[in-house]
Amino acid sequence: MRVVIARCSVDYVGRLTAHLPLATRLLMVKADGSVLVHSDGGSYKPLNWMAPPCRMAEVDPSDDEREDGVIAAWAVQHTKSEDRLRVLIHEVLHDSSHDLGIDPGLVKDGVEAQLQALLAQHIQTLGEGYSLIRREYMTAIGPVDIMCRNADGATVAVEIKRRGDIDGVEQLTRYLELLNRDPHLQPVAGVFAAQQIKPQARTLAQDRGIRCVTLDYEALKGMDDSTARLF
Structure with missing residues (x-):
């Protein structure tokens, strides 16, 4: 899993259009390809996300984006639809990757x-x-x-x-x-x-x-x- 804390904006285009203005957020890229955007609140639910099957590429920002202070851009494309997620990163505060291994699943008590x-x-x-x-x-x-x-x-x-x-x-x-x-x-x-x-x-x-x-x-x-x- 890759964990990134960054000042970023996010745009989602597909069945609906959504925009997250510039703010500090937690970005998660999981081994299954999913990309999730979290804020410091809202419990477990992300502000926006792209579920697999999808692919993510780190691309060069456009000239206009660079002028606005964007240093990196993520382009996430769903492989079975036209849904797209674009993350524009202005500042990276933390970036790390961790191998979590195989998850044994949730063991419930009282089932x-x-x-x-x-x-x-x-x-x-x-x-x-x-x-x-x-x-x-x-x-x-x-x-x-x-x-x-x-x-x-x-x-x-x-x-x-x-x-x-x-x-x-x-x-x-x-x-x-x-x-x-x-x-x-x-x-x-x-x-x-x-x-x-x-x-x-x-x-x-x-x-x-x-x-x-x-x-x-x-x-x-x-x-x-x-x-x-x-x-």
Whole structure:
């Protein structure tokens, strides 16, 4: 990655026209060819950018540009459209390049797969007497996150989400309709489990006879024992 801090102006021409007047900005050129223009604000979002596939060339400024104080110019051209980005640099305050290597990607804590594994390990979170049949119970329309039995020995299908919305309830409804056609499983009840459940999803689930359970991720991890809290 190349990182440049410079006093510059930027012009974008393509599906729209945009101009950034002369100011001190952060310019980033990434290994994938993308070019991003940042200010000291606005969080992560650049003021302007060119996404790959594109190519960048450092070109000589025109005579008029030199008279205006431009010492270098970047011409960035998208390879699949007419979009162009031109950066006119008046002063370079910093210019460095760094090999960041291969990024391993973002590892999220509390994703659905982790919730599923923890709930399977602590299946009695759903109620006393619950027992696990299996995780990822395969059906013709996809895998049910958890299949288990309640204290009465009845089969229960559990759909797990980080944030429970109407789509998740609809998904579980389809699983239940299919599972209840199997005479070896029926009747199959449903549990919709999530860290957060939207009111509309809860209303729809209750209307369809599906039980809603709010999961405490920290408690499942054993990092937070809710029974030991004072408040």
